[in-house]
Amino acid sequence: MAGSLLGSEMCIRDSKVYSPTPFAYTQGQKAKVFIEQVVRDTGITLYGFQSQDDKGLFLKLLSVSGIGPKSAMAIMAAEDSNSLAEAIEQGEVKYLTRFPGVGKKTASQIVLDLKGKLGDYVARLDRPDNGENVPPALNDALLALIALGYTQKEVDRITPKLEKVAANTADQYIKKGLALLLKK
Incomplete structure (x- = not known):
């Protein structure tokens, strides 16, 4: 991975950044991407998000037992973040089981761990x-x-x-x- 520091932005070449919303970016167009680096025994992976709030939701999903980065990305890609956060806040276990790799037990764990912790997030997402x-x-x-x-x-x-x-x-x-x- 070759990179150079230009002011406060980092240019990274030959690296992949995984995003739950890759359609939001156009090749050659400048974009602000909020990066989270996840280090595992198998390697270092970069995940990119359109907003700091989306990155925060990703990190909250990672804090749930049984949810890894790939599962969190699949959940975030399958639905808009606002609906996801509202479903968690309202304890909608059935709604959460629609996501790939999320069964009733995992959905219940997500609600148990995150319900009541996303209120500010939902309020901020009410603004487009x-x-x-x-x-x-x-x-x-x-x-x-x-x-x-x-x-x-x-x-x-x-x-x-x-x-x-x-x-x-x-x-x-x-x-x-x-x-x-x-x-x-």
Whole structure:
């Protein structure tokens, strides 16, 4: 692994970074990725997340007995983080068994270990921008798209493109957002 330090960012070549949402990134496009390094007897693995909150949820899942990095990534990839956190907070064991490799016993353990510890996380995720600075009109448009029935994951996928749009009103952002969502 070759790397060079440029200011406060690290450029890493010839390394893989595993992400639960790889579709959110475009090759050649600059992206902010929050990295967690996991060291095991078998090697060092890097996991990347779109937000500090997602990285925090990953770490909380790792703290559950029976959940390793691969299982945590599979759980996070199968559902948007907000729905996952809400299901844990509400103790929905049946909901959690939908995830790959999660049986009733593991789902119960997740609820037992994490219920009541994700309240702040759920509150922060209620904002589509996850606390990042976005124009108020864009924030309103993201909320509107979610209210129209699109999932948080779908909205997160188009948010970087919407941030580059020259729009002044929520209506303009919504129109462009719908075009991007319908494009798939």
